[in-house]
Amino acid sequence: MRVEFNANGIHLPEIGLWLDPKETCDAAWLSHGHAGHASAPRCTIFGTKETLNLYRIRRPEQENLPQDLRPVEFGQPFEFGKARLTAYPAGHILGAAQLLVEYDGERLLYTGDVKLREPLCGLATEVLPCDHLIVESTFGLPIYHFLSAAEARDRMIDFAQTCLAEEITPVFLGYPLGPAQEIVHTLCAEGIPTAVDGAIARFLPEYERSGYAFPGWVPESGAAAGRALVVAPGTRNYLEASGRQARVAYVSGWACLDNARTRAGAEELIPYSDHADFEELMELVERSEAREIDVIHGYTEPFARILQLRGRVARAPSAAAYRDEAEG
Numbered sequence: 001m002r003v004e005f006n007a008n009g010i011h012l013p014e015i016g017l018w019l020d021p022k023e024t025c026d027a028a029w030l031s032h033g034h035a036g037h038a039s040a041p042r043c044t045i046f047g048t049k050e051t052l053n054l055y056r057i058r059r060p061e062q063e064n065l066p067q068d069l070r071p072v073e074f075g076q077p078f079e080f081g082k083a084r085l086t087a088y089p090a091g092h093i094l095g096a097a098q099l100l101v102e103y104d105g106e107r108l109l110y111t112g113d114v115k116l117r118e119p120l121c122g123l124a125t126e127v128l129p130c131d132h133l134i135v136e137s138t139f140g141l142p143i144y145h146f147l148s149a150a151e152a153r154d155r156m157i158d159f160a161q162t163c164l165a166e167e168i169t170p171v172f173l174g175y176p177l178g179p180a181q182e183i184v185h186t187l188c189a190e191g192i193p194t195a196v197d198g199a200i201a202r203f204l205p206e207y208e209r210s211g212y213a214f215p216g217w218v219p220e221s222g223a224a225a226g227r228a229l230v231v232a233p234g235t236r237n238y239l240e241a242s243g244r245q246a247r248v249a250y251v252s253g254w255a256c257l258d259n260a261r262t263r264a265g266a267e268e269l270i271p272y273s274d275h276a277d278f279e280e281l282m283e284l285v286e287r288s289e290a291r292e293i294d295v296i297h298g299y300t301e302p303f304a305r306i307l308q309l310r311g312r313v314a315r316a317p318s319a320a321a322y323r324d325e326a327e328g
């Protein structure tokens with residue numbers, strides 16, 4: 001099966017399908033609802049129901065464009081031209097899916113953004129045997145080792161309760177789609193009063209439709225004494241403006257880095273991510289039994305080199321253009 005990598009995304013020319021394209025095309029697969037993947041393809045778009053809903057929330061201006069949104073179910077194969085396509089859970093964020101493409105006797109698996117360990121909100125990832133694997137490597141270096149969901153939940157709750165007992169506002173920094181909803185869900189489920197920034201709150205209803213509860217959350221209003229606060233990284237002005245006493249926790253894969261405290265302005269580092277860490281990526285590759293591997297996003301060249309040293313046929317196609325935001 002021919003696979004072409006270019007600035008618009010990944011193209012399967014024999015099938016006529018693009019994977020996470022950035023620009024207009026005839027037919028596209030959207031792996032999940034993050035902006036770097038769900039850009040602006042005006043065409044037939046396949047994705048899970050949740051991904052298409054998140055895409056609509058992100059891109060309201062797309063409402064009147066001639067798009068044909070086609071929701072697909074996990075594990076339900078469908079025909080596309082001469083290929084058979086099947087979506088499988090990818091763990092990453094709500095609705096995130098891997099795509100298995102079966103064509104001319106070959107199985108190609110495109111992971112999109114993926115994690116192996118079960119997320120706090122979302123489905124466990126299925127690892128599928130394939131001939132050709134296209135895998136992400138956002139955290140594809142051995143320095144990245146993340147907490148499990150249970151460990152991250154304990155750390156978040158402990159941090160929030162300790163701060164509130166000292167009448168200090170616990171502030172959590174989390175990427176605004178995916179990690180942040182997991183933080184809010186964790187705090188609310190524990191009964192911790194929680195205020196949520198609007199950039200994060202706008203996605204809560206879609207998570208609620210999928211069964212994740214956020215009991216008692218309130219919008220961040222600048223006066224949240226006695227509450228935990230969940231905001232996106234980089235939004236610290238509210239603290240200075242209100243003069244509140246606060247301590248900041250950074251929940252991210254990037255919290256593994258030595259300079260994470262300075263970089264995020266956080267005292268507490270909680271290395272939990274919606275992406276796979278290095279060991280999960282290695283496990284995914286091993287269990288896929290893929291004969292050839294293309295590595296995209298993040299540490300593509302070193303991760304492909306590590307796979308080559310372990311006897312794999314691995315490449316790092318020029319993929320810098322695929323990621324335009326620092327997820328994690």
Ligand SMILES: [Zn+2]
Pocket residue numbers: 032034092113327
């Ligand atoms: Zn993503």
